[in-house]
Amino acid sequence: MKLNQSLLSDPSLTQLPEKVLQFGTGVLLRGLCDYFIDKANKEGIFNGRIVVVKSTDSGGADAFAEQDNLYTICVRGIDKGVAKEENIISAAISRVLSAQSQWAEILSTAKNPAISIVISNTTEVGLQYVEESISQTPPASFPAKLTTWLYERFQAGLPGAVIIPTELIVGNGDKLKEIVLQLCAFNQLPDKFVEWVNKENSFCNSLVDRIVPGKPKGDSLKELDAKLGYKDDLLTIAEVYRLWAIEGDEKVKETLSFAEADPGVKIEKNIEQYRELKLRMLNGTHTLMCGMAYLSGFETVKEALADELTEKFITILMTTEIVPAIPYKIQAKVCQRYGREVLDRFRNPYLEHQWISITLQYTMKMRMRNIPLLLNYYKEFNTVPQYFARGFAAYLLFMRAVKEENGKYFGQRGGEFYPIQCDAAPYFYQVWQNHSADEVVQEVLANKELWGSDLTQLSGFAGNVSTHLSNMMMIGVREVASALNVYA
Template sequence: MSSTPRLSNASLSSLDAQIQVPNYTRDGLQTGIVHLGIGAFHRAHQAVYTDDAIAADDMRWGIVGVSLRSPGTRDALQPQDGLYTVATRDGGGDRFRVIGSIMGLLVAPEDPERVLEVMAEPDVKIVSLTITEKGYCYSPAAAALDEAHPDIIHDLANPGAPISAIGFVVEALARRRERGIPPFTLLSCDNLPANGETLKNVVTRFASLRDAELGRYITDEVAFPSTMVDRIVPATTDADRELLTKAAGVVDEWPIMTEPFSQWVIEDHFPSGRPAWEKFGATFVDDVAAFELMKLRLLNGSHSTLAYLGYLAGHETVSDVMRAEGFAGFIETMMDEEITPTLPPLPGFDLAAYKAQLRERFRNPALRHRTWQIAMDGSQKLPQRLLNTIRSRIEAEAPFPRLAMGIAAWMRYVTGTDERGQAIDVRDPLAEEMKRLTAQKASAPDIVAALLGLRQVFGEDLPANVIFRTAVEEALGRLLESGAARTVAAT
């Protein structure tokens, strides 16, 4: 492999003919978008839509990607001139495309001043974010800024050298205001309920804590459209890199493996302009809330439930879980009987077909989406993926045994020991606290009582709700007694 050339502008012409490459000259790209959180999902989703818009002869929308923590993405892609390959995978094989929309990569901790100055450039019209739930420095249960978060405390004290996404956004907006440059639009592409409104809440609160007048300016002048994003993007493996090298004839240090399906629903509120994403599959609407709720509850809620139960049952990937006894039926019933009744109407939308498509996507054996990867950061994800659905069921005085089983599986998972007595590598901002809370606790009531103490996850209402507590205790008791595989098969 050492003699194989690296993917770059210079090597594009030598790629195998089956590889789709940019049809535009990248030297003419302007920076129109700064993206915070330049991870795999962004590069499989928004960067692809933007690449299409650029290829349609709109060179204003080049992306500068910013890593807020690790230099890994920059180190992999900078020698490749920002180029990378997207491999679309299903049972019919793999299709390869090189994406050229990322024109620069920065690592915020290395040079925060450079990041801020790029964000303050007049040509930048959009700052988008895929920073995961924990990157918003907010309390998931309250959807409000966590003012005690160490990064927020730091950034309020050091506004010119921020470390959080929120700190960068507010300082960049402050600089644009001081220089008479119109604000950029802030575009959250994370799986948060009302993600635009949530982002507005944390940004304006932070800005107000820093300076009341700045807070009012951002509240009045900055647009925060909400979005719904959907595409399954597993972590890239060394085997994926080897496969790409053989197919393309070049080395790509960080290709993206994904599914054919991609969806992007966006509220159309971009005062400073935007790419024509709608020409390439995005859907612009007046209100994204119904689509967002549908996706969060049906796809993300089901995905998390499959991940925790599947991991405990010993399955490595979601497609493995879907092939195991009882799981496909379990998730279909959960979708139909417990989640669907909580959704608002979507006139003209075929919800039954959407749910069938979701289950088919979960079965895609080519993706190899690991249950352990999906299980990360559960304390940040559960409120919007499962707990709010349960709240709707409680309000309707309706049962929710499978949703409760999803919560119980998470509780079993975060104790840190699997059903075979092996340690679980729990990746979560609250991992140490959850390990401490559940130490020496063996019974379902004791584990449930301990974890319900996490008010930032469960709020004040659910721990006090006897129906909720009883349902989760019963589900966890079954998991502890019989194990996940037997419990699901018997459900």
């Protein structure tokens, strides 16, 4: 039996008006932001649903339409020392529209006065300025799509919206507004519209923090299907921990009334502390460890944490190199508490968080999350962060593509090929084809386009990365990681 409206305990939830426009169908949005809205709806607080925009056609029957736009969130984890399992059928989404084939329908939502919130998660890559006309059907980039939608709303004489990008970029709301204004200038849009964008809309910096690894596989999925009593192609697992920190004033709070339903939504004037803790300690650790853990033979995060030496490596990396390099002053006890929470979340026995999925857009993540830590570490201590250097060496080895097929690149672990899902994959393919390992280190670290600065200027860093990379290629990644201080 496929998930459908007959399984809802309260069918009236599907009749609530549309109040939110969301760019992105990913599991993070569905497992966190949409989770909060669904919870508020069920408590009679927000009473509004979400129109979702997906960037492409699915090429066949759409999973959302097949399931009446319902999906299951399976919450699994430890909550204050107690194991928690909860299965939630979310009715937060009203419909899903394709930007490629339903652009006119998407633009028509701008004329709906009830829609006063825009949410997005298009990954860090999606939040960039692309010089393009907003008259395209549709524009290619998300910011251009948003600019077009806002212009439609302005022409309809409606108030602005609360716009909350959740892409993991520092100052994501400020960045999105800057891009929208650039597009206004490029498209020569009226001054009155620009004034309206500035005065009538709230672009909120925000931070999302929840591990949402998606749908389980194999026997785990079969067991879950049997337990639920229905099949759900959109099912997603989510940890208990949840945080959506949003920078906003009282007007924003009033619009985002769903925040009242869960303490995990925090609307404050300044969210820098939440951002830096999450971006550096959770995401930064993930990014520095994903290549190393995967090449060490671990498939999931919990597998790596179950290995004593790997757990020790991660703990040392986080507490002695990442925390001291966070470019924002946070009380030590706050960092320590958050660090314990992060390690507990990594150990969550219920989550099958795949390391290979964390390598998506590996290079962009390394630049955004970790390079500021590296630079600040040198500023503070002027010495090599040894565990960071090993994580970076493993990143270079992971990016060693050994074959290319139809524009897709693959590395090799043992006798198996793995996908390198990164925009920089063609560059690394060429670099590894034409250079020795030591030369690869020098070439990549000196690439200012990748990192924004020449990392070979950091005293001793290139040499250490080269040593660790050579050792990984000779004796194995896991052996180098397990050696802890031997190669430091």
